[in-house]
Structures are given as structure tokens and as C-alpha cells.
Amino acid sequence: MKVLALFLLVAVSCVLAEDSYTTKFDNVDLDAILRSERLLKNYVNCLLDKGSCTPDGKELKEHLPDALETECSKCSEKQREGTEKVIRYLVNKKPATWDQLKKKYDPTGEYSHKYENQAHEHGINV
Numbered sequence: 001m002k003v004l005a006l007f008l009l010v011a012v013s014c015v016l017a018e019d020s021y022t023t024k025f026d027n028v029d030l031d032a033i034l035r036s037e038r039l040l041k042n043y044v045n046c047l048l049d050k051g052s053c054t055p056d057g058k059e060l061k062e063h064l065p066d067a068l069e070t071e072c073s074k075c076s077e078k079q080r081e082g083t084e085k086v087i088r089y090l091v092n093k094k095p096a097t098w099d100q101l102k103k104k105y106d107p108t109g110e111y112s113h114k115y116e117n118q119a120h121e122h123g124i125n126v
Helices: 003-013 030-035 037-047 055-069 077-093 095-105 110-121
Strands: none
Touching (some): 037 055, 077 095
16 A cells, blocks of 8 residues: 555655665755656656656656565655655545556555555555
8 A cells, every 4th residue: 555655755765875765855844846747757757667766766667666665664744744745645535546556566456455454444445
């Protein structure tokens, strides 16, 4: 479930530190990215290997699998909140994009199943 939100979560947290993701990008305006078709498409294309990546997009793509695997254990509270915001947006407003990212980062449905209860607790229906 947290598959896609984690993709922006890691964008927000881009560089991996020893026990936590960096907070260097915590001030990224997620609302601006979600409102902009162009910006969102660029991040998605980066993650799907369909376009070039910005430095933060590259870090996101590199660390997304770890964030999914570790239940975002290296994320700050702000990053977790950003994750929820992104997931909610993609599930409700961009389901085709959500599906594309799930196919790439959760082909077996392992993470969708793993995070399903958490999503429902936050009012996100996947």
C-alpha cells in the first residue's frame, strides 16, 4: 500500500544515512509536485525507467525498495506524513499511475498486502 507514497517519501528524504533517511529534502513542497502534471509525471517516469531523473529522483529510485522492505523504519514523522499524503492522492486522483508504480515496485502484491491495514486505518481504500 505504501508503495507509491514511499516513492515521494524517499524523494523527500533522498539520501540514506546510517539509521535514517536524510531530512535534507523535508521541505520539498509535495503539494506543488502533486498539483503539477509535469512535475509528477517526471518523478513517475524516473521511477518507471521511462525518463531521466533529477538527483533527488535518482536517490528516491535507489532507496525506495529499502523503504518498502523496512516499513519505512528510517523515515522521520514528517516523511511518514508525506507518504500518506502522496498515497492518498495517487489512489484517489491518479489510479492508473498508482497501478503502474505498483506493477514495478510490488509485482507480487507483497507490500500492498503488508500495508493494507495501515492504509485503512488512515482512511485510504486501496
